[in-house]
Amino acid sequence: MADAHEDNEHSPRILPDASASLAATAADTSAERPWPVRHLSPKIGEYVSRMSPVWVEGQVLNVKRWRHLVFLTLRDTDEQMSLKATLPAAEVDAMGAALEDGARVVIHAKPQWWMRGGDLQMVGDEVRSVGLGDLLARIEALKVALAAEGLFSADRKVSLPVIPRRIGLVVATQGDAEHDVVTNATDRWPAARFEIRRVTVQGPRAVADVVAALQELDAMDEVDVIVVARGGGSLEDLLPFSDEKLVRAAAEVVTPLVSAIGHEMDSPLLDVVADYRASTPTDAGKRVVPDAAAEADRLEGARALMVAALSTRVRRERERVADLRARPVIAQPIRMLEPHRDKLHHARANLRTVTLSAVARARGEFASAAASLRALSPQSTLDRGYAVVRDASGAVITSPADVAVDDELSVRVAAGSLTARVTDVAPAD
Known part of the structure; x- marks a missing residue:
């Protein structure tokens, strides 16, 4: 109350x-x-x-x-x-x-x-x-459905970079997976650099956390490869890595993706959709970077091969030069010119003979033409005592009717010219 x-x-x-x-x-x-x-x-x-x-x-x-x-x-x-x-x-x-x-x-x-x-x-x-059988059956059914969509096709997979600028790593907040990946990668390639996202890898938050980490790393330009690592576990613990949402998100990632879940018996679907499946985080650390020692050996081997190839090429070229220098045409180059010199001498003699003959023939033709020209020239007429009479305008006088008394005329004779004045005009009889 x-x-x-x-x-x-x-x-x-x-x-x-x-x-x-x-x-x-x-x-x-x-x-x-x-x-x-x-x-x-x-x-x-x-x-x-x-x-x-x-x-x-x-x-x-x-x-x-x-x-x-x-x-x-x-x-x-x-x-x-x-x-x-x-x-x-x-x-x-x-x-x-x-x-x-x-x-x-x-x-x-x-x-x-x-x-x-x-x-x-x-x-x-x-x-x-x-039970485990029920879970495996569900995973298998999802695997078949996603495979039918082509999410696991080999054509979708891309090669891992030879030397990544930065390695994206998705791991648990606690555990040995991060240590295994980082240690093995840096042991092989000391210059390896990581972009690490520590997330929940089991339980109800795992899918959302891993998806968010994948999308964040995929958006970073310097991240050339992404590793999702976990050190194994029971089938129930690994169920998030067979979740449809996570698998589809992994398929949409553009950056090469490595799955290192570390469960050999029942491979989660992330292993199938990833570009490369590592058996363990240790395997992933070795796979994403080259072995510096092995690369140094390969580089030394390549350098030795190049030196040998270059030495062989130089030796071969030297032998070719020696062979060329031993040839008569190179040892006594003047001998190569002798046939041409004789040919030139004969050609020059022939040219001289032909030229002299042509000049003599031209001179004779010229003398004949000059004699004909002189015979037909008005000068020869003048030389015989004739004259050419012209009036003041320069017109040749051919008739007494062409002039008048007191007209001034120009008279051309053989040795020169003179001026005369008309005193009388008489027509021809």
């Missing part, structure tokens, strides 16, 4: 007929007409009670037995979600295996709403253990 009295002092007084003014449905409620908790909780219970029983899978936590009931928490294996559940102790005992924290089970249960506490609980009537 004291508690009821205190509640009445600190709570609004409600008239007996106040329920008549409550909103009929949730959609009709408002700030002025709210539902009290005692009214809402039963309605949630009514809604939940209409749900059918369901088979649900999860990981068992916080197992407690009280009389004929077993109380536990059923946690999702991939997400941070959980539900409370109860099971008949007889059903749990009938499993034939101890129900302990971390076990994976499938229970048949119906949701039930506890109105006073505001809790949702799964009330189960049957429970089955999820």
Whole structure:
């Protein structure tokens, strides 16, 4: 009664007929007409009670037995979600295996709403253990489906870089995998540099953490290869590395990917989708970098081969030069010119003879042409006493009618010219 009295002092007084003014449905409620908790909780219970029983899978936590009931928490294996559940102790005992924290089970249960506490609980009537065979069958079915999509095709895989600028490494926050990869890589290649992401590698957070680390490292330009390493574990511990979300994220990574989960018996799907599967983190550390000592030996061997090849080539060329120098045409080059010199001498003699003959013939032709020209030239006529008379304009006078008395004329004779004046004009008889 004291508690009821205190509640009445600190709570609004409600008239007996106040329920008549409550909103009929949730959609009709408002700030002025709210539902009290005692009214809402039963309605949630009514809604939940209409749900059918369901088979649900999860990981068992916080197992407690009280009389004929077993109380536990059923946690999702991939997400941070959980539900409370109860099971008949007889059903749990009938499993034939101890129900302990971390076990994976499938229970048949119906949701039930506890109105006073505001809790949702799964009330189960049957429970089955999820064995290794079931898990392997699921992984195999997923493997077949993803293979049909081409995620495991050899055409998608790329070669690892010879000398990576930086190695992306995804490892557990604690464990030997990081040490194994880093130590073996730096032992082989002291210049190896790492970009390390330490994440959760098992449990419900593993998939999201590993996917985020992969995407972050893939976006870094200097990271030339990514290694996902874990030092083995049970099949249940390695289930995140066969998760569909993680496998698809790994397939989308552009940077060459190395899977070093270290589980030889049952290879997780990450091994299949990766560009290279390392048997252990140690193997991954040796695979992503070259062996500096071996590379030095190879370099020395290559240098020796180059020196030998160059020496052989120089020796061969020297022998060729010696052979060329020993040839007569090189030893006495003047002998090569003797046939051409004789030929040139004969050609020059022939040219002289032909030239002299041509000149003599031309001279004779020239003398004949000169004699003919002189015979036909007006000068020869003048030489015989004739003259050429021209008027003042330079026109040749051929008739007395062409001049008049007192006209001044130019007279050309053999030895020169003279000027005359007309004193008389007489036509020819």
